[in-house]
Amino acid sequence: MKMTWLKAFLAVVFLICAAATPASDAVAGDFPDKPVTWIVPFKAGGGTDRWARVLSSVSLDVLGQPLRIRNLPGSSAVRGWKYMLEQPADGYTVYQASPTPVIALKREKNPPLKPEQVKIVCFVSAFRNIVLAPPGKPWSTWEGLIKYAKANPGKLTFGATFSELSGTALAFNSAGVKVKLVPYSSTSDAVTDLLGGHIQVAAATESTALTLVPDKAVAILNGTKMPLSEKVSKELGNPPHATALGYKVINFPRWIGVHPDTPDEIVAKLSDKIGEMLKQPSLKKIMGKMGEEIIFVPHKDAQAQYDDIVKGVSEAVAALN
Amino acid sequence: MKLIRTNKGAACAMLAGLFPVLLYILFSDWAGDRLSDGFRLGTFPVIYLLLSMLLIAVTLFDARRGDALEGFETFGLAGLIRVFVYFVVAVLFAFYQEKIGFIPCAFMLVATGAVEMRLRPWTVIFVYASAIALLLFALFYSLGFALKPIGAF
Amino acid sequence: MIDYAALGQAIDIVFQLNTLLWLLVGISVGIGVGAMPGLQASTAVALMLPLTFTMPLGSALGLLIGLYKGAIFGGSISAISFSTPGTPEAAATVFDGYKLMRAGKGRKALLTALYSSITADLASDVLTIMIAPMLAIVALKFGPAERFWVMMLAITLIGSLSGDHLAKGLFSAAFGLFIGTIGTDPIGAISRNTFGLWWLSDGIPFPPMLIGVFAMAMVFNELLNPPMIDAAKDQARKLAENLLKKSEGLSAREFFRCWKEISIGFGVGSFVGLLPGLGATAGAFLSYAVARYASPSKGIGSGKIEGIAAAEAGNNATVGPTLVPLLAFGIPGSATAALIGGALVLQGATPSPRMFELFPHVIYALFIILIVGNIANLGLGRIFAFAYAKIGEVPKQYLIPVIGIMAIVGSYVYEENPYHVLLMLIFGLVGLVFRLCKIPEAPMVITFLLAPLAEENIRRALLIGGGDWVATLMNSPISIALAVLSLGSIVFSARVRVYQRIAEMRASELGDLRE
Numbered sequence: 001m002k003m004t005w006l007k008a009f010l011a012v013v014f015l016i017c018a019a020a021t022p023a024s025d026a027v028a029g030d031f032p033d034k035p036v037t038w039i040v041p042f043k044a045g046g047g048t049d050r051w052a053r054v055l056s057s058v059s060l061d062v063l064g065q066p067l068r069i070r071n072l073p074g075s076s077a078v079r080g081w082k083y084m085l086e087q088p089a090d091g092y093t094v095y096q097a098s099p100t101p102v103i104a105l106k107r108e109k110n111p112p113l114k115p116e117q118v119k120i121v122c123f124v125s126a127f128r129n130i131v132l133a134p135p136g137k138p139w140s141t142w143e144g145l146i147k148y149a150k151a152n153p154g155k156l157t158f159g160a161t162f163s164e165l166s167g168t169a170l171a172f173n174s175a176g177v178k179v180k181l182v183p184y185s186s187t188s189d190a191v192t193d194l195l196g197g198h199i200q201v202a203a204a205t206e207s208t209a210l211t212l213v214p215d216k217a218v219a220i221l222n223g224t225k226m227p228l229s230e231k232v233s234k235e236l237g238n239p240p241h242a243t244a245l246g247y248k249v250i251n252f253p254r255w256i257g258v259h260p261d262t263p264d265e266i267v268a269k270l271s272d273k274i275g276e277m278l279k280q281p282s283l284k285k286i287m288g289k290m291g292e293e294i295i296f297v298p299h300k301d302a303q304a305q306y307d308d309i310v311k312g313v314s315e316a317v318a319a320l321n
Numbered sequence: 322m323k324l325i326r327t328n329k330g331a332a333c334a335m336l337a338g339l340f341p342v343l344l345y346i347l348f349s350d351w352a353g354d355r356l357s358d359g360f361r362l363g364t365f366p367v368i369y370l371l372l373s374m375l376l377i378a379v380t381l382f383d384a385r386r387g388d389a390l391e392g393f394e395t396f397g398l399a400g401l402i403r404v405f406v407y408f409v410v411a412v413l414f415a416f417y418q419e420k421i422g423f424i425p426c427a428f429m430l431v432a433t434g435a436v437e438m439r440l441r442p443w444t445v446i447f448v449y450a451s452a453i454a455l456l457l458f459a460l461f462y463s464l465g466f467a468l469k470p471i472g473a474f
Numbered sequence: 475m476i477d478y479a480a481l482g483q484a485i486d487i488v489f490q491l492n493t494l495l496w497l498l499v500g501i502s503v504g505i506g507v508g509a510m511p512g513l514q515a516s517t518a519v520a521l522m523l524p525l526t527f528t529m530p531l532g533s534a535l536g537l538l539i540g541l542y543k544g545a546i547f548g549g550s551i552s553a554i555s556f557s558t559p560g561t562p563e564a565a566a567t568v569f570d571g572y573k574l575m576r577a578g579k580g581r582k583a584l585l586t587a588l589y590s591s592i593t594a595d596l597a598s599d600v601l602t603i604m605i606a607p608m609l610a611i612v613a614l615k616f617g618p619a620e621r622f623w624v625m626m627l628a629i630t631l632i633g634s635l636s637g638d639h640l641a642k643g644l645f646s647a648a649f650g651l652f653i654g655t656i657g658t659d660p661i662g663a664i665s666r667n668t669f670g671l672w673w674l675s676d677g678i679p680f681p682p683m684l685i686g687v688f689a690m691a692m693v694f695n696e697l698l699n700p701p702m703i704d705a706a707k708d709q710a711r712k713l714a715e716n717l718l719k720k721s722e723g724l725s726a727r728e729f730f731r732c733w734k735e736i737s738i739g740f741g742v743g744s745f746v747g748l749l750p751g752l753g754a755t756a757g758a759f760l761s762y763a764v765a766r767y768a769s770p771s772k773g774i775g776s777g778k779i780e781g782i783a784a785a786e787a788g789n790n791a792t793v794g795p796t797l798v799p800l801l802a803f804g805i806p807g808s809a810t811a812a813l814i815g816g817a818l819v820l821q822g823a824t825p826s827p828r829m830f831e832l833f834p835h836v837i838y839a840l841f842i843i844l845i846v847g848n849i850a851n852l853g854l855g856r857i858f859a860f861a862y863a864k865i866g867e868v869p870k871q872y873l874i875p876v877i878g879i880m881a882i883v884g885s886y887v888y889e890e891n892p893y894h895v896l897l898m899l900i901f902g903l904v905g906l907v908f909r910l911c912k913i914p915e916a917p918m919v920i921t922f923l924l925a926p927l928a929e930e931n932i933r934r935a936l937l938i939g940g941g942d943w944v945a946t947l948m949n950s951p952i953s954i955a956l957a958v959l960s961l962g963s964i965v966f967s968a969r970v971r972v973y974q975r976i977a978e979m980r981a982s983e984l985g986d987l988r989e
Contacts, residue, residue: 044517068467073889075675107663112672157938162663182937183661188805198617211804211826289820331911356662358937365929366667369652376645383641392910400698407697408899411882415895434875439700453876466887
């Protein structure tokens with residue numbers, strides 16, 4: 001009797017260990033055959049987190065496996081990146097981020113890793129930086145702002161978060177004007193100070209801009225490479241687009257990446273599957289409600305665009321000093 | 322330990338502890354870097370650290386410098402070792418619970434605490450630590466934390 | 475002023491079985507989550523957010539607000555029961571709460587926390603809904619320079635938390651300033667003072683630091699001198715006996731004795747909540763500090779229900795006002811506001827300056843749920859208070875190991891970061907040194923919380939003002955008034971100190987005469 005109990009116990013222990021041991025070399029054919037760990041390097045409840053949770057709501061239908069979301073915030077999203085690099089390069093650990101860690105890594109003297117240490121799976125969306133000014137001021141149009149800033153070099157105060165600041169600094173540089181850059185820790189703080197008249201111009205994402213235009217603010221420029229959708233552009237009063245003006249600016253995508261040594265077939269498959277997830281009607285509906293735009297860029301184009309962005313960020317960060 | 326039993330002694334010990342930090346900042350490669358608003362990266366840390374050291378130095382000379390600190394009366398090596406052991410077990414828990422598994426790690430932690438708090442007999446420690454470990458696991462698991470009960474060796 | 479049609483619509487939304495049911499679910503889960511150190515209202519909300527995707531407006535708001543309210547009360551449960559603030563907002567409750575718990579008056583402490591939270595919360599909700607648009611305009615007047623002065627004014631209050639040895643209290647504050655600089659420079663966005671450790675580049679996170687200073691320091695202190703071994707049977711019998719005893723409740727008279735502290739909490743909390751960035755934790759500590767100034771003879775800090783009332787009223791009174799910037803401008807002023815804003819967006823009622831025009835029924839529904847949530851919290855909270863009050867009776871040999879592991883697991887799950895556990899343990903040692911050397915912890919906590927914000931704001935103000943200190947700091951009547959108030963607060967605290975000293979001397983002289 002005792003022996004049977006012992007055997008049963010050992011069997012259970014064995015089963016638990018077997019279940020917990022990672023599967024050996026993954027093959028693209030049956031990828032994924034276990035849950036995928038999805039690293040969100042920001043706090044729960046933020047923009048990236050919401051994206052990940054919405055993606056996970058359709059993953060079982062499309063991918064055949066659930067997503068295990070892990071919020072690993074810290075060190076400007078670099079901690080989650082480091083964690084991803086410490087896991088096996090089998091495509092089962094996925095990292096979803098924004099340009100925040102890239103900018104942070106480019107700022108640091110001794111960064112703990114390089115922005116190139118990732119293989120880009122795809123982009124799922126992108127933000128635009130909308131430059132906002134209060135209505136009825138000499139700098140309430142883009143031409144007016146350039147004129148005003150040229151007449152008062154280095155006087156016009158421009159507030160935004162560090163990543164919005166670095167992106168828009170490129171537009172100001174291209175336009176040949178010098179403004180005073182005031183960093184904020186969140187967009188809402190910057191916008192509050194704009195509304196209170198403590199700073200003269202601010203940058204915000206399009207969703208924030210939409211809540212303020214036209215009552216409290218005027219949108220005077222889309223400071224990113226990507227144009228606005230027709231509907232949003234109209235609602236914002238058709239602000240000029242930096243790229244159309246011939247400015248050298250960058251994109252701010254929401255990107256998804258994996259360990260740089262992950263086999264290309266697995267990355268391509270993951271990219272296809274995410275593209276398919278984004279086409280699910282239920283996902284489209286929730287994203288539409290949240291005011292998030294789906295802009296899918298598959299693996300083959302995303303990697304090159306990402307390399308471009310890293311280059312652009314280096315220039316933007318240099319422009320800030 | 323006799324030295325630290327007064328305000329004066331404690332102040333000396335703390336100054337000795339803070340001084341290397343000051344040296345670290347002053348000789349670091351970042352403290353002198355100038356930022357876009359004109360301040361240096363080390364300005365605020367150095368000012369605040371000097372302020373702390375100044376205030377602790379005040380207690381070396383004020384009217385209460387000789388006051389006894391009762392907390393140190395029963396302070397001894399055995400107690401320090403207990404704190405150190407608990408500290409180490411806790412660090413091991415933090416960095417290895419993902420590999421070893423939550424339940425054995427939590428058991429170790431509660432058991433260490435209970436042994437050090439002189440809970441006896443051993444069977445009570447065993448039952449108590451197991452119960453707390455299982456309970457905490459159940460609680461966090463039900464809240465959606467993907468903790469591993471027993472890790473993969 | 476009040477739109478009755480919209481009010482009627484809002485009442486319809488709120489008083490539905492579904493809404494009320496989800497509210498109760500939210501509160502129960504929230505209390506459970508909040509009572510775990512490291513887990514906060516925002517964690518609870520993030521975990522349950524996917525549920526709200528498909529809910530109607532009333533149920534979604536009910537669930538989220540229930541979670542939030544429950545978590546706030548839950549935070550004070552563990553502050554009182556384990557000396558471990560479950561959420562940072564509850565840290566100021568530890569001072570008096572845990573002392574009462576160990577004195578066997580846990581139920582009294584928990585009920586004080588519950589009632590004063592709810593009173594202040596209700597009052598601030600009503601205040602907010604009545605004058606939200608006006609408050610919003612006042613809030614906008616506060617730019618970087620004005621915010622800097624508010625923080626200075628707050629920092630001058632640490633005098634009252636400094637204990638009887640002022641130099642030590644000020645050292646504690648200066649040390650808090652120093653550890654607040656660890657992390658990233660607010661203007662340069664570059665790491666500073668991180669000792670070359672990449673995982674410090676975000677600075678020291680507040681919850682693990684608080685758990686270290688309050689809970690771990692206590693565990694370490696107990697480990698230095700563990701109790702002698704009793705006979706095991708004896709202990710077990712004692713435990714069983716104590717668990718059966720009913721602990722002392724809170725009488726209406728005792729509660730009304732705290733009216734002054736609750737009013738202070740309401741005033742301080744509402745003001746602090748209105749300003750972005752300060753938040754509920756600052757509200758709690760500042761209200762606690764003001765209450766100590768206001769009645770030095772009450773002995774707040776030595777295990778008095780008045781201390782709990784001040785801290786809890788102070789943190790809960792921030793709830794209504796933090797929603798003002800969200801509702802008036804669509805800008806979330808706090809993490810809570812951001813998550814409520816997120817839920818509103820999902821329901822198609824995007825917060826914007828035109829919110830009062832476009833969705834008045836949503837705003838009314840929101841506030842009615844806030845108020846109803848308070849009442850529901852009262853009912854559920856009483857049950858939890860009864861259960862947790864027993865913890866004060868558990869012998870230390872059983873209790874300390876549990877507090878230890880809760881502190882460790884709590885700081886780990888906060889962001890699943892093992893380095894946070896390491897930091898928490900280090901702050902446990904810092905707290906132990908502070909205890910042994912009789913240095914008060916509260917000044918360190920306050921300056922650690924406020925100094926980075928103050929630095930960020932003054933440097934931003936200087937940047938905007940072109941580096942002219944005088945013109946920057948005296949830029950508006952509000953700044954000048956706040957500067958004068960700060961100065962006044964320093965003078966006042968110095969005078970209080972002198973009078974106290976004189977009173978002590980007189981008392982000891984009288985004692986001598988009697989001999």
